[in-house]
Amino acid sequence: MSILAVGSIAFDSIATPSGRVENILGGSATYFSLAASYFTQVRVVAVVGEDFTAEHENVLKKRGVETYGIEHAKGKTFRWGGQYLENLNEAKTDFTELNVFEKFHPRIPAEYNNSKFLFLGNIHPSLQAAVRREMSGVRLTGGDTMNFWIQGAHNELLQTLKLVNVLLINDGEAKMLAGETNLPRAAQKVLALGPQALVIKHGEYGATVFFREGAFGIGHHPFRAPALPIEEVKDPTGAGDSFAGGFMGYIASQEQLTREVFKRALFYGGVMGSFAVERFGTERLQSLTREEIEARFQVFRELTHLE
Amino acid sequence: MSILAVGSIAFDSIATPSGRVENILGGSATYFSLAASYFTQVRVVAVVGEDFTAEHENVLKKRGVETYGIEHAKGKTFRWGGQYLENLNEAKTDFTELNVFEKFHPRIPAEYNNSKFLFLGNIHPSLQAAVRREMSGVRLTGGDTMNFWIQGAHNELLQTLKLVNVLLINDGEAKMLAGETNLPRAAQKVLALGPQALVIKHGEYGATVFFREGAFGIGHHPFRAPALPIEEVKDPTGAGDSFAGGFMGYIASQEQLTREVFKRALFYGGVMGSFAVERFGTERLQSLTREEIEARFQVFRELTHLE
Numbered sequence: 001m002s003i004l005a006v007g008s009i010a011f012d013s014i015a016t017p018s019g020r021v022e023n024i025l026g027g028s029a030t031y032f033s034l035a036a037s038y039f040t041q042v043r044v045v046a047v048v049g050e051d052f053t054a055e056h057e058n059v060l061k062k063r064g065v066e067t068y069g070i071e072h073a074k075g076k077t078f079r080w081g082g083q084y085l086e087n088l089n090e091a092k093t094d095f096t097e098l099n100v101f102e103k104f105h106p107r108i109p110a111e112y113n114n115s116k117f118l119f120l121g122n123i124h125p126s127l128q129a130a131v132r133r134e135m136s137g138v139r140l141t142g143g144d145t146m147n148f149w150i151q152g153a154h155n156e157l158l159q160t161l162k163l164v165n166v167l168l169i170n171d172g173e174a175k176m177l178a179g180e181t182n183l184p185r186a187a188q189k190v191l192a193l194g195p196q197a198l199v200i201k202h203g204e205y206g207a208t209v210f211f212r213e214g215a216f217g218i219g220h221h222p223f224r225a226p227a228l229p230i231e232e233v234k235d236p237t238g239a240g241d242s243f244a245g246g247f248m249g250y251i252a253s254q255e256q257l258t259r260e261v262f263k264r265a266l267f268y269g270g271v272m273g274s275f276a277v278e279r280f281g282t283e284r285l286q287s288l289t290r291e292e293i294e295a296r297f298q299v300f301r302e303l304t305h306l307e
Numbered sequence: 308m309s310i311l312a313v314g315s316i317a318f319d320s321i322a323t324p325s326g327r328v329e330n331i332l333g334g335s336a337t338y339f340s341l342a343a344s345y346f347t348q349v350r351v352v353a354v355v356g357e358d359f360t361a362e363h364e365n366v367l368k369k370r371g372v373e374t375y376g377i378e379h380a381k382g383k384t385f386r387w388g389g390q391y392l393e394n395l396n397e398a399k400t401d402f403t404e405l406n407v408f409e410k411f412h413p414r415i416p417a418e419y420n421n422s423k424f425l426f427l428g429n430i431h432p433s434l435q436a437a438v439r440r441e442m443s444g445v446r447l448t449g450g451d452t453m454n455f456w457i458q459g460a461h462n463e464l465l466q467t468l469k470l471v472n473v474l475l476i477n478d479g480e481a482k483m484l485a486g487e488t489n490l491p492r493a494a495q496k497v498l499a500l501g502p503q504a505l506v507i508k509h510g511e512y513g514a515t516v517f518f519r520e521g522a523f524g525i526g527h528h529p530f531r532a533p534a535l536p537i538e539e540v541k542d543p544t545g546a547g548d549s550f551a552g553g554f555m556g557y558i559a560s561q562e563q564l565t566r567e568v569f570k571r572a573l574f575y576g577g578v579m580g581s582f583a584v585e586r587f588g589t590e591r592l593q594s595l596t597r598e599e600i601e602a603r604f605q606v607f608r609e610l611t612h613l614e
Contacts, residue, residue, distance in 0.1 A: 086488055181393055183511065184536035204490065205512035208536065221609050226531045229491035229515065260614050267613070302528050304611050306574070307567050 001139070002041035002114070003252040005032050006106050006131050007121025007241075008078055009046040009070065013094070014280065015083035018234040024281040025056050027078065028121040028144070031238035034285040035245025035272040036119075037063040038293055040252040043112045045069035045131070047104045049077040059286060068109040073100040088233045089203045106131050113137070117252040119244065120164065122146050125156040132163040140257060142166040142248045143195075144240075150177050161194035166251075168199040168244050184210070187222070197262060199247065199269075201240060203227070209266050217259045225266040226303050228274040228296070235280040239273045242285060246272030271296045308446070309348035309421070310559040312339050313413050313438050314428025314548075315385055316353040316377065320401070321587065322390035325541040331588040332363050334385065335428040335451070338545035341592040342552025342579040343426075344370040345600055347559040350419045352376035352438070354411045356384040366593060375416040380407040395540045396510045413438050420444070424559040426551065427471065429453050432463040439470040447564060449473040449555045450502075451547075457484050468501035473558075473569075475506040475551050491517070494529070504569060506554065506576075508547060510534070516573050524566045532573040533610050535581040535603070542587040546580045549592060553579030578603045 007029030013022045029046045036042045043066040048056075052072070060067050078101035081094035106127055118135050120128040120143040132141055143164040149157050150173060157177075161167065167190065171183060177193075178186035183200065187210040190198050196215035201207045206226040211219065247269035254261045271293055275284045314336030320329045336353040343349045350373040355363075359379070367374055385408035388401035413434055425442050427435040427450040439448055450471040456464050457480060464484075468474065474497065478490060484500075485493035490507065494517040497505050503522035508514045513533040518526065554576035561568045578600055582591045 088489075182395075182538060182540070184538045187536075188538075202512055205509055206531075219609075221606060222536055224513075224533045224536075224610050229494075229529055229531075231489060231491045231495075233489070263613055299528060301613070302526075303531050306570055306608065306612070 001116040001252050002043055003036060003117035003119060003248060004043045004045065004069075004108070004112050004115040004135065005029050005036065005119045005121065006045045006128070007032060007119075007123065008101055009048050009052065010078040010080050010101075011051070012237060012281065013079070013081035014235055014237055016088070016233075016235050017084070018232065019280065021280045023079070025059055026080070026238060026281055028241040030060070030282060031241035031276065031285065032119060032121060032245040032248075033060055033065045034063055034282055035242040035276070036249030036252070037065050038272075038288060038290060039246070039249030039268070040117075042066065042249070043069060043115055045106045045108060045112070047071045047073050047100050049073060049075045049100045052077050059282065063286065066111070068111050069107070071107060073103075075100045077101075082237070084236055088236050091237070108134055117248065118142070119248050120144065120160075121241070125149050125153050125160040129156070129160045129163055132160070140165045140251065142168060142244065144168050144244060145173065147173055147176055158193060164195050166197045166199065167195040168201065168247065170201045170203070170240070174198070174200050184222070199266065201243060204229075206270060207243070207266055209262050211259060211262075216257055216262060219259050223259070223263045223266060225263070225270050226300065227270050228300065228303070230274060230277065233277045236277050238276050238282065242276035243269040243273035246270070267297055267300050268293070270300055308423040308559050309350060310343060310424035310426060310555060311350045311352065311376075311415070311419050311422040311442065312336050312343065312426045312428060313352045313435070314339060314426075314430065315408055316355050316359065317385040317387050317408075318358070319544060319588065320386070320388035321542055321544055323395070323540075323542050324391070325539065326587065328587045330386070332366055333387070333544060333588055335548040337367070337589060338548035338583060338592065339426060339428060339552040339555075340367055340372045341370055341589055342549040342583070343556030343559070344372050345579075345595060345597060346553070346556030346575070347424075349373065349556070350376060350422060352413045352415060352419070354378045354380050354407050356380060356382045356407045359384050366589065370593065373418070375418050376414070378414060380410075382407045384408075389544070391543055395543050398544070415441055424555065425449070426555050427451065427467075428548070432456050432460050432467040436463070436467045436470055439467070447472045447558065449475060449551065451475050451551060452480065454480055454483055465500060471502050473504045473506065474502040475508065475554065477508045477510070477547070481505070481507050491529070506573065508550060511536075513577060514550070514573055516569050518566060518569075523564055523569060526566050530566070530570045530573060532570070532577050533607065534577050535607065535610070537581060537584060540584045543584050545583050545589065549583035550576040550580035553577070574604055574607050575600070577607055
């Protein structure tokens with residue numbers, strides 16, 4: 001079933017130990033949509049400037065992503081520059097030019113109204129909530145957020161969390177949001193704020209999904225999936241968004257929303273994240289095959305499963 | 308089959324958010340031996356002072372650990388004091404009094420000569436090498452080390468690594484030893500120094516075992532086991548040594564040394580580490596049952612395995 005993704009489209013300038021690129025297509029909605037497109041129909045809502053060409057849009061269209069919801073505004077597209085030095089887990093931002101993204105107010109085209117799944121990328125919590133309220137018919141809503149909103153728009157975020165079924169954040173964000181340094185305790189506190197499931201991303205150590213009691217079936221335990229130990233990470237940009245795309249895309253492709261589906265989704269998230277970092281930008285995500293994805297899923301299984 | 312463990316016995320004074328204890332029995336050999344004792348026959352070589360009483364020794368004897376190899380020296384037992392503040396993953400050392408441990412030179416009793424497995428706890432690499440050479444009939448040797456020796460006794464450590472089949476260290480130690488910040492590349496470099504298998508411990512994120520090509524069977528992938536997400540960690544002291552005890556103890560209990568055995572051993576390591584931190588000191592490790600251990604093994608499986 002189709003998934004609507006709201007987020008950013010950006011041009012990124014990135015330096016890593018493997019090289020340097022300038023003004024390549026990026027942004028959370030781009031990575032998310034490309035990753036999810038291998039599992040289900042994806043519809044994107046975002047804003048771009050006059051520098052966003054048909055060629056850029058074709059990157060999404062070639063993967064079957066619906067782009068009616070990309071608003072073309074006067075001015076330049078969101079630009080981000082950053083570098084990964086010693087530590088590939090953390091970017092040092094060189095510049096952020098919000099440009100047209102600064103005034104972004106998501107508009108949902110009529111063609112998207114029947115979407116059954118929704119992913120709220122990392123934008124202002126009030127905008128996330130507005131989109132969610134407009135899409136009242138969705139079956140499941142996933143959402144992302146970040147430290148900037150946890151601190152700067154706390155009350156708005158608390159309102160949004162009541163409308164989100166699955167929240168995807170990293171360790172630091174979960175601890176900050178909960179005001180709690182112990183991770184499983186932080187997870188319980190975040191679940192009490194609204195979501196039925198919480199995915200905490202651990203960077204190179206994978207991710208854990210925690211469930212609220214009784215949500216998506218029974219069970220007493222969280223579930224942990226690894227990340228792939230990768231010898232050459234070319235460019236970590238977009239790994240988290242690609243993870244979210246694989247995770248939500250797989251869920252949207254399933255009839256039943258059981259815990260087992262969420263567990264497999266966590267693996268597919270790791271799979272798509274691992275592909276994303278193998279090349280600069282979205283290059284690797286543009287030309288995968290479902291066979292390559294399934295083969296890597298098996299690698300993740302071998303990495304974690306006893307006989 | 309029996310395993311000989313060389314390491315420290317200590318009295319620890321520990322403060323954590325859950326409380327404070329003074330001069331309780333600890334040390335790497337103590338945690339290792341207690342954890343391994345649930346799987347196989349354990350023999351310990353260590354040094355203690357005059358303050359080490361029959362009551363202390365009985366903690367080990369009650370678990371069937373052979374204590375002929377505990378040398379009673381003049382003076383006081385090794386003492387360590389530390390606290391875990393916000394971050395339970397890292398201790399802040401208040402004091403270290405080496406006492407009798409400073410002049411420790413391991414002596415292997417004749418009764419231990421037929422041991423088939425050997426674990427070299429975190430002592431000077433030259434002492435580790437001497438013990439290993441003396442125990443020429445062992446089937447498999449595991450070893451631990453730390454930053455202090457990686458920097459301060461580098462050449463001696465390189466010699467020792469040629470005599471160790473399985474090295475157990477943490478992320479930071481692996482990266483320092485390899486001079487490489489990417490973890491899987493660091494692992495390959497460490498394996499090239501001698502060990503056939505390398506276990507890298509990730510603290511609350513679990514552990515990964517990397518194999519040298521062709522060692523212990525065929526396969527192309529490392530294997531990762533999680534740590535248990537624990538809501539109340541009372542005292543993290545000894546978690547790594549308990550992990551090593553569960554890991555090596557399980558291996559020593561098996562007929563065949565296959566990769567599958569190493570994978571299960573990684574889970575048993577996590578299981579024993581998770582028990583250790585539930586109480587201060589060795590309390591929880593003194594009175595476990597094999598049923599409790601198997602039940603927790605199942606929890607680890609549920610935490611990681613798809614249906």
